[in-house]
Amino acid sequence: MRAVSFDCFGTLVAVPRPPDPAAAVAEQLRGRGVTVPEDWHEAYTEPHLDSPAGAEVSLPAHVRAALSSRGIEADESVVEAAVLDAFDREVVPVPGVEAAITAVDAPVGVLSNCSVPGLVDRVLARAGLLDQFDTVVSSVEIGWRKPDRRAFAAVADELDVPVEALTHVGDDHDADGGIDRHGGRYLHVDGDLTGLPDRLAGREE
Known part of the structure; x- marks a missing residue:
């Protein structure tokens, strides 16, 4: 069995940081x-x-x-x-986000680098997305940030798969793309998930 995890900020939702x-x-x-x-x-x-x-x-x-x-x-x-x-700011879901999540025919979760406890869940709840995931894991809860293998292992364990069976979707080549170094699969996105269902199905790379 495979599983899919999504980064949160910049991947599922756009949330501006405080200017100061x-x-x-x-x-x-x-x-x-x-x-x-x-x-x-x-x-x-x-x-x-x-x-x-x-x-x-x-x-x-x-x-x-x-x-x-x-x-x-x-x-x-x-x-x-x-x-x-x-850090509580306006939340804007990216284009195609709900269709992309629905298209995942496997356990699906969120793995986000975030140093603020509770922020990821609050953001996903405001976007109406929280209940669409089997698990939500943030780095501040587990103590490790992507691209560390232990971060990917935490969400993989929650989804009951090995790290090697994890496909991770994100917008940061350094952090999210680290899954490639641990045997999983990385799908890069940039503020738009419209074409993700085809990519997940292997119809487009």
């Missing part, structure tokens, strides 16, 4: 009564947490560490909610 992520996070923190240091942009961009190659660093954990580096301690749940809302 540090400022967006600061606004949400202040709205929840958290003191934000005057040199917040500097603190936000400094590295605060060590991680091995291929690992995902939780953005809320980074934000809490950035605040702590300036002597400010904040509740974990408050920071998580602030970061999630800071």
Whole structure:
């Protein structure tokens, strides 16, 4: 049996990033009564947490560490909610997305690089797509980012297939295309899934 996984951002949906992520996070923190240091942009961009190659660093954990580096301690749940809302933007499904998902005659899931807990599920729910997948896996939940094999293995395990039986659809040759190096199949898309059903069926490459 084979299975198919989709990247989320830029593949299934278009979601603009905040033009100034540090400022967006600061606004949400202040709205929840958290003191934000005057040199917040500097603190936000400094590295605060060590991680091995291929690992995902939780953005809320980074934000809490950035605040702590300036002597400010904040509740974990408050920071998580602030970061999630800071990256909550308008969601636009890409052309052909529903037909592409429906065309998958196999277990189907989502594998997304995302450092914000809960964001992938929220985005897919707003796009009306969440219930169309057998599983949704984000890097912040499993601790590993594409193209690390452990990221692809996580979604493959959820879909009950080996990594080698996984076809991954995405818009990033470096991250999503990493499946090729692990024995699976990569299908590159660029903001439009209209022709994907034929490609999945092998009628077009």
